[in-house]
Amino acid sequence: MRLTQRSGQRLVAGIPTLWLLVLFLIPFVIVFRISFSEVRLAIPPYTPLLSWHHGAPHLEVHWSAYSFLFTDQLYISSYLYSLKVAAVSTLCCLLIGYPMAYAIAHSGSAVRPVLLMLIVLPFWTSFLLRVYAWIGLLNNNGVINNVLLYLGVIHHPLALMQTDFAVYIGIVYSYLPFMILPLYANLEKHDVTLLEAAADLGARPWRAFWRITVPQSLPGIAAGCLLVFIPAVGEYVIPTLLGRTDQLMIGRVLSDEFFENRDWPVASAVAILMLLVLVVPIMWFQRLERRELEAAK
């Protein structure tokens, strides 16, 4: 009995571990290895890290890919631009998503499933298609410009496409559900008597919201922000379709290095550096989560 239970536990924990190992850790190690090599015209298009010379192992580590990232202004500015776009989009998602999540959490039990369904509904259409649809809306002779021209609000079409604004719209629109759902899951658990206690102690509703609801929803805010921020930093499709051509985001740079330049080491170095940049917010999130677990005990 004990034995089968333990082996069952191992099986349950083993499958996802194996999955992560094969599909995440090994590819990561490969990418990590490539980032320390140099380009060469061969298959594969990079120098081996470890080779055999006269029966002895020979380790050949190149830092050139990394040093290249810091010499060419393109990469640094792409990183910074990506971080800025991701941060602004995350903030917009939070400002729009928090009231929505709050409203859903406080809606009647009859409407709530419908509202949640509406949040998830866009996922039923292809992501790519939905981003393409924005081109039709934002174009010089797209829906928005045509309506504004017709109404006489403007006399010349607004240049909406290929701007930061278009990228923000695309990211906020696409990632908003990832902000709303964890926030809703958090806000829905809140104890109403805490707000009553705050009111009883003299706090007006708005203050009670700031002092009680917001601090208690921090784990939800963190989860939502990470779910938006992390994919937004590496976002490729949205900036490619809607964004500027003079300033690339890092996802686009990575893909160009890989497919256009066929510079695998630099592409890998770009990916590794992006990972390092993202480790900081992930660790912050884990700390918050640990704190919440402690408080829930």
Added chain:
Amino acid sequence: MTANPMSAATPSASPDPAAYVRLARVTKKFGDFTAVDEVSLDIRRGEIFCLLGGSGSGKTTLLRMLAGFERPSAGSVYIDGVDMSTIPPYERPVNMMFQSYALFPHMSVEKNVAFGLEQEGLGRDAIRRQVGEILDIVKMGGYGARKPHQLSGGQRQRVALARALVKRPKLLLLDEPLAALDKKLREHTQFELLNIQQRLGVTFIVVTHDQEEAMTLGQRLGVMNHGKIVQVGTPSDIYESPASRFVADFIGSVNMFEGRVSEEGTGFVRIECGELGCAVRAERAVACGHGTTVWTAIRPEKINISRRPPAAGAAGAENAVRGTVREIAYMGDMSIYLVQIDSGKMLRVTLPNITRGGERPLAREEGVWLSWHGSSPVVLTE
């Protein structure tokens, strides 16, 4: 009505000029359900008033209306002469201690207690001093930096009390203040609450379903049933002179018999009780006619139990029945006897265990006489 004219006086009938809290025909409806039904009540400044009732009796709804979390469907609530109808909870001179304590889990004990003072815009030093003082009063001085989840139930209760008291409210509402504590701690805390109440001179309104808690805490009790206050009085009023069968049965245990008034004299009535198999002479003035159906209630501790019939002329000689002991429950300080009288009805009798050993104790299936003094029975008409 009732045997005792004292307990018959409802507050609405005689407005108390010293009333600090006044409920005037307050009604609260949730859809079709009437939680509180035309309650009128006056509570004096500085007293401890207990609202006692079972679940669903409307006592908590009444308390929430005082705090401002619910608005009366009809009637008004006055605190210190001011109509509270349009005043939101955060502007009322009232604080509440919640049944769940409702401590803010993300704040330390100090921050929890300071919260109310911060809303008043007090300076930092003043806040720190007052928080320190009140934490000392509730004996939580060394726990300021702890978070609520690091405290025991009793400690949380003290913090909740401190948080409500730190604002020096004139009126403190306590929702089942001791329900979450274990028995030993509860007794201890009960006396401490009384102590703090006297020290700070706060008016307490306590909601509880626990009659023992209500009796020891409350200077006056209001017994609630189905949204109405069925009796208001001191604990002894309510225990010794219940106004109705509901109150008699709800507070403590009681032996109750249905009967018919057979004789009305000056200062006494005689009631023919079929269930008891004899007449009961009750030394009470009851405003009811000859032949009306009434109920006689006798508390278990007011029944005397003996092996021999009471001597003629002695107290209780008239009110005596024969029976057989069926069950004995030894409680240490006292024993409970279930005695089946000759008519077949079971009576509950409690006797304090005064001596240690000594006299041969009563045994099961032993024949006994039950008797009581003429002042013991309460005659109830409703």
